[in-house]
Amino acid sequence: MKPFSEYMNEWLYGPQGYYARFKAIGKEGDFYTAVSTSRFFGATIAHHLVETVKEAxxxxxxxxxxxxAHQGYLLGDMIEWIAQEAPELLETMRFGIVERFEALREVQKEHFKTRFGDAVTLHxxxxxxxxxxxxxFVVxxxxxxxxxxxxxxxxxxALVxxxxxxxxxxxxxxxALAIARKYGQEKGEVARGYETFAAAMARLAKKLYFVSFDYGEKEARTDFSIRIYKGHEVxxxxxxxxxxxxxxxxxDITYDVNFSHVMDAFEAAGFETAGYKTQLRALTEFGLPDLLEQLAKLGNQSLYLRELNKVKILIDPxxxxERFKMVAFQKGLG
Known part of the structure; x- marks a missing residue:
């Protein structure tokens, strides 16, 4: 018998784990993500990055x-938008992916080579x-x-x-029980590793802005949300x-995030919580309507309508x- 967290770790990250090998995401995979839904997801975050640089x-x-990063689509989408909005930044910025699995690193290298040739160096x-x-700026x-x-x-x-x-x-x-008591849980999931991850993130850079999107709530659930995705069935x-x-x-095996636990872990590691919002509100404030307006001005109505329909999935309550949330942390930005 072993703790469920060890069982789940092997399920996802063991030698034959789900994330240890490349898996398609989207129509051909087991689930969709915001990245696989529309390139405007990455473009909007990139626009927010450009504004952060403009604000110094x-x-x-x-x-x-x-x-x-999975295949590297999100980072690639962000770089493409930076090339359009602020191409001069491609001469000064550096780009990297944190990836523990060699097989996925090779997939990411191949994707960037196909997408950018020698124009972008990926670390x-x-x-x-x-x-x-x-x-x-970490995403x-x-x-x-x-x-x-x-x-x-x-x-x-739970033991398995x-x-x-x-x-x-x-x-x-x-x-695990101490964490559950802290958030008033008698039944549900208790994430393990947030504290260690936040401490590692604090060492990533002296000055850091980190933005992440996930599904969950600010309060812990009072029931089990843990579920399995296979062929778009839940x-x-x-x-x-x-x-x-x-x-x-x-x-894939997953559960709803208790964002209070995430925030507490990062604040204990020296970060300030810079924002917690629904994906709808976050993308709107990051400038998504402005990006769509720019696309509309290009005059290609069919392209605009096609992308608009994709974007609606990202922001439809x-x-x-509403189900997906954005959480942002900063350190050293003042």
């Missing part, structure tokens, strides 16, 4: 770093602290829901029998008759707009 909160020599790091920059999409979690229920934590993948609430992990972990053995490592 970060200099033109800042690093742009993505964490959990890779295994750990955030390896960057060691003077200043950085991540849907990473906090991919941290292994423990499951708590009435003062007990590796032979039959059965889950029993017979454990007593005091660290399976609650405790669904009767679910064959965990066949899904192990072959599907019934789809991604």
């Amino acid at each position: 909160r970060l200099s033109p020599h800042t690093w742009l770093v993505e964490i959990g 890779h790091f295994v750990h955030p602290a390896e960057v060691g920059a003077k200043e950085a 991540a999409n849907e990473i906090f829901d991919a941290f292994p979690c423990d499951l708590v229920y009435k003062g007990k934590t 029998d590796e032979k039959n993948h059965r889950i029993r609430f017979e454990g007593h992990d005091e660290q 399976y609650p972990l405790f669904e009767e008759g679910l064959d965990l053995a066949s899904l192990f490592g072959q599907s 019934q789809i991604m707009g």
Whole structure:
């Protein structure tokens, strides 16, 4: 029997884990993300970065770093927008991806080579602290829901029998239970590793702005949200008759983020919470309407309508707009 967090870690990050090998995202994969929905997601964040540089909160020599980049689409979309809005920054900025898996690093290198040729140099790091920059703008999409979690229920934590993948609430992990008590949880998921990650992020750069998008709420849930995505179908972990053995490592497993836990971890590591908003509000404030207006002025009506329909998925309150949240942290920006 092992703690559920160890079981989930192997499911996602073990030698044959789901994220250890390249998996398609979008129509051909198991789920959609904001990145796979529209390039305007990355373009809008890039516009926010350009504004941050114009305001002199970060200099033109800042690093742009993505964490959990998958194929590298988000970072690529951001670089493409920077090339349009502020091409001079491509001469001064540096670009990097934090990626622990060699197989994914190779996929990212190939994507950038195909997309940019020799025009953009991509740097890779295994750990955030390896960057060691003077200043950085860091972006991540849907990473906090991919941290292994423990499951708590009435003062007990979940253990998993590796032979039959059965889950029993017979454990007593005091660290997990202490976190659960802090956020008033008797039943639900307790993420493990936020504190370690925040401490590593604090070493990424002396001056740092970090923005991330994920699904969840500011308060902990009072029920289990943990679920499995396979072929765009959603399976609650405790669904009767679910064959965990066949899904192990072959599907994504995730849960709703408790953003209060994320904020507490980063503030304890020396960050200031710079913002917490719905994806709808964040993208709007970052300048998405202005970007769409620029596209409309190009005069290609069919292109505009096609991209507008994609963007609606990002901001529709019934789809991604309200369910997904943006959280931002800063250190040394004043």
